[in-house]
Every structure is written in structure tokens, then in C-alpha cells.
Amino acid sequence: MINAPVSQRDWSAHPPLLHPPYASTALRAPMKPLIPLAHGLAETSGPVFGHESVGPLDHDLTQNGRRNGEALGERIVVTGRVLDEDGRPVRNTLIEIWQANAAGRYVHKVDQHAAPLDPNFLGAGRCVSDDDGVYKFTTIKPGAYPWRNHFNAWRPNHIHFSLFGNTIASRLVTQMYFPGDPLLALDPIYLSAPEGARERLISRFSLDVTEPEFCLGYVFDIVLRGRSETPFEGRAR
Amino acid sequence: MSKQTPSQTVGPYFAYGLTAQQYHYPNSQIADGTLASEGAAGRIRIVGRVLDGAGAPIPDAMIEIWQADSAGRYGAPGVSGFGRQGTGTDAEGRFVFDTIKPGAAAGCAPFVTLVVFMRGLLSHVYTRLYFSDEPAANAADRTLATVPPERRNTLVARRDEAEPSALYRFDIHMQGEDETVFFDL
Numbered sequence: 001m002i003n004a005p006v007s008q009r010d011w012s013a014h015p016p017l018l019h020p021p022y023a024s025t026a027l028r029a030p031m032k033p034l035i036p037l038a039h040g041l042a043e044t045s046g047p048v049f050g051h052e053s054v055g056p057l058d059h060d061l062t063q064n065g066r067r068n069g070e071a072l073g074e075r076i077v078v079t080g081r082v083l084d085e086d087g088r089p090v091r092n093t094l095i096e097i098w099q100a101n102a103a104g105r106y107v108h109k110v111d112q113h114a115a116p117l118d119p120n121f122l123g124a125g126r127c128v129s130d131d132d133g134v135y136k137f138t139t140i141k142p143g144a145y146p147w148r149n150h151f152n153a154w155r156p157n158h159i160h161f162s163l164f165g166n167t168i169a170s171r172l173v174t175q176m177y178f179p180g181d182p183l184l185a186l187d188p189i190y191l192s193a194p195e196g197a198r199e200r201l202i203s204r205f206s207l208d209v210t211e212p213e214f215c216l217g218y219v220f221d222i223v224l225r226g227r228s229e230t231p232f233e234g235r236a237r
Numbered sequence: 238m239s240k241q242t243p244s245q246t247v248g249p250y251f252a253y254g255l256t257a258q259q260y261h262y263p264n265s266q267i268a269d270g271t272l273a274s275e276g277a278a279g280r281i282r283i284v285g286r287v288l289d290g291a292g293a294p295i296p297d298a299m300i301e302i303w304q305a306d307s308a309g310r311y312g313a314p315g316v317s318g319f320g321r322q323g324t325g326t327d328a329e330g331r332f333v334f335d336t337i338k339p340g341a342a343a344g345c346a347p348f349v350t351l352v353v354f355m356r357g358l359l360s361h362v363y364t365r366l367y368f369s370d371e372p373a374a375n376a377a378d379r380t381l382a383t384v385p386p387e388r389r390n391t392l393v394a395r396r397d398e399a400e401p402s403a404l405y406r407f408d409i410h411m412q413g414e415d416e417t418v419f420f421d422l
Binding site: 008009010013014015016017019022024025026027028029030031032034035036037038039040041042043045046047048049053055064065083084085086087094096097098100106107108109110111122123124126160162168169171172173174175189190192193194197198200201222223224225 | 238239240241242243244245246247248249250251252253254255257260262263264265267268289290291293295297301303304305311312317318319342345348350352354355356357358359360361362363379380383384388411412416417418419420421422
């Protein structure tokens with residue numbers, strides 16, 4: 001897919017690469033400045049994963065890991081719109097998610113947290129946004145879990161999101177949090193995003209999305225890089 | 238005008254979400270390290286590691302590649318141009334892509350775009366892989382020209398002449414004297 005030039009990454013929205021409270025950044029964050037790159041075909045194109053790339057249960061994490069019963073925990077719906085910076089819907093774009101189970105345990109083999117795995121919950125799903133940019137997952141509310149960043153460190157409840165948008169430049173991997181979580185104020189990863197921007201990572205409880213007699217609903221809109229207002233070549237830097 | 242949603246790290250547990258088959262989880266994945274099957278014309282292999290500031294291979298990174306086809310076209314029908322590999326299934330922390338050498342547009346050398354994710358990296362970074370057996374094209378490349386000369390070699394994959402097949406080696410250094418050039422694109 002070939003598109004118009006893409007707007008720049010807004011570094012007032014994104015975390016700095018080096019963020020000492022998140023200890024793992026110390027040896028992994030690039031130290032030299034990023035070099036600006038004028039957009040050409042490589043940057044204004046990207047892989048296309050349409051509706052053929054998702055199966056019928058991929059969006060329903062309460063069903064897609066089922067073996068012999070129901071997934072345990074608080075069932076929720078997470079829905080929202082994928083938009084660009086100009087408010088245009090990002091249509092037919094792939095969204096991949098992964099998360100811990102209700103007990104705060106990941107299926108991942110290196111997760112050694114002493115909390116139970118749920119044989120009926122995998123914690124991974126994907127879907128494709130519709131013509132209005134709307135996506136929807138049904139899942140289980142993830143639990144908090146400890147990590148070794150500092151003494152008594154706990155990650156707030158969160159769901160990992162991976163999106164492509166229309167170009168490789170609009171690629172985004174992020175995490176969605178839940179309103180009112182007391183761990184947010186203590187979490188170096190959440191706090192790495194600048195104040196005034198990090199709040200956009202917190203989903204909103206919605207009674208409209210909540211399904212009667214079935215599950216609570218949360219809304220999480222995602223804004224990807226939009227179209228550039230500057231010409232394709234000779235971008236002013 | 239809406240504001241961009243902030244990036245967050247991919248974390249240590251992306252494998253069953255994004256690279257499930259590679260890591261032997263039961264669910265599927267949308268792309269892997271094979272963009273060109275065995276016997277495909279012009280097939281090459283790209284092998285590399287991601288190294289931290291202490292020079293240690295990073296076993297929980299994920300690399301995505303995006304590239305043109307052999308005619309320099311992006312997203313042409315029948316060619317995905319996109320691959321994804323974690324570094325956690327190889328004993329030495331290597332990623333491996335079997336692909337083709339991309340064609341080049343006018344004024345450009347052939348290159349592959351790499352997107353780098355890992356625990357400890359709060360926003361993904363982009364880099365480019367150029368080819369050591371394209372010295373003339375590399376010397377004329379507009380983007381390489383914007384990189385300080387002493388750092389350009391961090392973007393050039395070395396063809397392994399000892400290998401009969403076309404094998405290119407490309408290590409990504411997150412920090413240090415040989416820190417790879419990352420682009421703000």
C-alpha cells in the first residue's frame with residue numbers, strides 16, 4: 001500500500017529512549033541521536049494484513065484458548081477506534097494484543113510468577129478495524145503482576161497492543177491501562193510517557209459498551225501518525 | 238487534531254502474541270522470517286544479533302523487516318516484503334531472515350528497513366540494512382550520505398564469502414562505539 005507522506009513521530013507524546021527508572025533501558029536505549037530520514041517509498045508504504053489474516057475467534061480471548069471450560073476471571077469488552085492525527089479512521093488495519101490472565105500470569109515460558117495458568121486462556125488475539133476504524137475484543141481483565149525492576153515492583157493491569165496503520169512509519173506498539181489503577185502512579189513504564197500524553201494510555205469505562213448480564217466495557221481509542229503537511233521531498237528539518 | 242498515542246515497550250512476553258509459531262505456541266502468527274522459500278530466485282539469508290551496551294546478545298528482541306521486491310516495488314501483488322523474528326529461539330540470540338535482495342530506486346542503493354523492539358526499549362527504533370557487495374550504489378545513496386561517514390558501516394551487512402549461498406551478517410548494536418545508526422523516520 002502506497003500512501004501520502006507520513007507525519008513525524010511526535011516526541012512530546014512518546015517516552016524518551018533512556019528512562020533510568022525503567023532499569024532495562026540502561027543498556028538497551030540508543031545513546032546517539034536518531035538521524036532524521038526523509039520519507040520515500042519505503043517509509044510511506046507498509047504491509048497489509050486485511051480481514052483474511054484473522055480467524056473467527058481471534059478477537060475473542062475468552063474463546064480462542066478454550067480447552068475444557070470457560071476462561072476464568074472478569075470478562076470484559078475492549079473496543080475503540082483507530083484514528084490518525086487528523087481524526088480520520090484507520091480502516092482495515094491489523095491489531096494484535098497479548099496479556100496476562102486474571103491471576104497476573106502470562107502463558108510465556110519465561111514468566112515465573114507463582115500465579116496459576118488458566119488452561120482455558122491463552123491471552124493473545126487479533127482483529128482488523130472496520131470502515132470506521134472500530135475494533136473490538138472480548139477478553140478477561142488481566143491481573144497485576146510483580147517484576148524485578150525495583151523492590152516490590154508491580155505492573156498495573158494492562159493489555160499490550162501492536163498496530164500497523166497504513167505505513168511502516170505508523171507502526172505502534174503500546175500498552176492499554178485501566179482507569180483508577182493505584183499502580184499507575186508507581187509504574188516506571190507508564191510514567192515513561194510524558195505527562196499530558198500518558199493519560200491517553202488509560203482506557204475509559206463505558207456503560208454504553210458494557211453488555212447487560214455479560215461483561216463490563218472499556219473504550220480505548222488509538223491515534224497513529226497521520227499525513228504530513230510538508231512536501232514529500234525536501235522536508236524542512 | 239488528535240495527539241499520537243504514546244509508545245510503550247513490547248516487554249519480555251511478546252513471543253506468544255506476535256511470534257507464536259516461532260516460539261512453539263499453539264496459536265498462529267501473521268509473519269515469520271521466511272519471505273522467500275528455498276529455491277526462490279535471488280534468495281538471500283540475513284543473520285544477525287542484537288547486542289546491548291555491554292556487548293551481550295539480547296535474547297528478547299523482535300526484529301521486523303520491510304523491503305521492496307527485486308524490481309524495487311513495495312507491496313507488489315504476491316510479495317509480502319514483511320518479516321518478523323524474535324531472537325529468543327536461537328542459542329546465540331540470532332535472528333534469521335530468508336528473503337530476496339531488494340531492487341533499488343533511482344539514486345538509492347538496495348536496502349531493507351528494520352524495526353527493532355525489545356524489553357527495555359520504550360519506543361521502537363528504525364534502521365536500514367545495506368549490502369557490502371554494492372559499494373558503488375552505497376556510495377551514491379542519498380540516505381547514507383546523511384550519515385556521518387564513520388558510522389555508515391554500522392548500516393552495511395557483510396556478505397559472508399565463506400558461505401556458498403548468499404549470506405549477509407548484520408549485528409545491531411544498541412549502544413557503544415559501534416552503536417548502529419537509528420533513524421527518526
